[in-house]
Amino acid sequence: MYPVASNSRVSSCDCLAHRFGNAADRPERVRRYPSDMTDVQWAVVREAMPVPAWLEGRGGQPEGYCHRVMLDAVFYVTDNGIKWRSMPVDFPAWDRVYAFFRRWCANGLVKELHDRLRGKVRVAEGRKVEPTAAIIDSQSVKGAASVPAVSRGYDGGKKINGRRRHVITDSLGLLLMVLVTAGNITDRQAARGMLPLLRTRFPKVGLVWADGGYAGRVVTWTKEKLQLTVQIVKRSDDMTGFVVLPRRWVVERTLGWLMHSRRLVRDFETLPASSEAFIYFSQVMLLSRRLARPARHPDRERPGWAAAA
Template identity: 45%
Template sequence: MCRCKSGGDARPCYPSNLSDPVWEVIEPLMPVRDHTKGGAPRRYDDRRVWDAILFVLRSGCQWRMIPRDLIPWDAAYRWYRTWRAEGTIDRIHDALRDRVRQEAGRDPAPSAAVLDSQSILTGEGGTDRGYDAGKRTKGRKRHLVVDTLGLVLVVAVTSASVQDRPGGRRVLETLAARFPTVGLVWADAGYANQVDRGLLTWAYDTFKLVVEIVRRSDDARGFQVLPRRWVVERTFGWLVRNRRLARDYERLTTGSEAMVKLAMIRLMATRLAGESQRWSNRSTEQAV
């Protein structure tokens, strides 16, 4: 096992570990701990906790299978739950999204978005599990709203039995509350048909939000890249390349949503650091 040196301290080197430039992007966004309140000093710093959490995300392993030369699994899981409950993961995710948009020459407040859902199999146990008859999938459904760069604005995880229109109402309501600047949302035909335009009418009447349906041509055969819709499909592709997200192993939907944001934090921080995301354990693999 190779060893990485950071701050004079040797630490295990795994492909999922944060590089120094990526950590320099995330570190200023971490909460400052008040050491004047007493108590024992922390044994593991934030960076080593992040390395352990990202090992789980990238490899898809169980928490108890975190390598011992990282940090004990219970310490990693305890900090993961703390950051999730305190809103640390949400704050870092939102701050990085704003930075990526600014560096791309966009306003931090988006004006348009893309909506879609993805049914995913689950592991054993957990809450909010159901059957999606359309996709023939037993598990959960991820409802995403992304901006035109593919960055996540809203994520909601529900039972797979929740249809697109009820799920769409939930995420659009959250979108309108968090991003009042968004006035146009593209979605697929699953959110409205020729008979039922209830979601479209509701969104406009309630939030003055225009939901535009991007339909597939009746003459199309096989795979077809559709305008605007491909953006959110690419985001789903980014997510499932993390093995923890290729299947939903979380017992709670809040944990599923946090894993989605962790994946996007890693992707955005890597981009801001000027590096490329590597998806292989082989150091010679071409970065993508």
């Protein structure tokens, strides 16, 4: 928990900007959008917030805007896919929100917040914080006119001109890594760069499930160089239509979760790093809602509980 400043003024919000008396946001703002955090969500997110450098004596200055309001503003952009300049007037000025987004993107703060929430969800699901298995897959999306030619490409398999999101999740479908590339970067090429980082960041992961797009030299190279097993889960030749495949459905569901955020339906970002940041913000919204749900009572899962109650 953050220390309480002696000169903090009374406020209904307990973020650092209000506690240290620097908040310049709109105190009269009413939370009215579906993307706004509830009080329970904010309590979960605030507990996992990164500690700012100035609070640890590493330079910088206190926040000038309420973190809750700024996060709600970024969530609004993520959820509704609006332009930054179309920010509703009850949020801080759009350029201040954009500066907050860029700072969190450049300093890796959104990834730090996401990783902490992911650990809390894993613990709540009865898992250990560090995963031991993962699933890798990719998703191609069209690129808007704002995507420069240098970071976009044509995916011949999906017939899409834009970018490709390469993701690695745990066995629950929670995001471990994400890499946004041009659409013409293949799964095998991206895996060559991502799997060594996965081995470094999550040393307990020993098994990765993948589809047929990762078959070939990547499997043997990963086994020899990284001591990491890549297991290919293939479709049978006699399968027709939609079929739920073992393990692979988990990461497919995660990619479906991303499409619930309108900012991610198409890639609008000039920089791939901004696309990755929006993916993490989308997942922060999902994880915070999941942690804010009331705990399920074990007895209520038994048949006949309602009648007995």
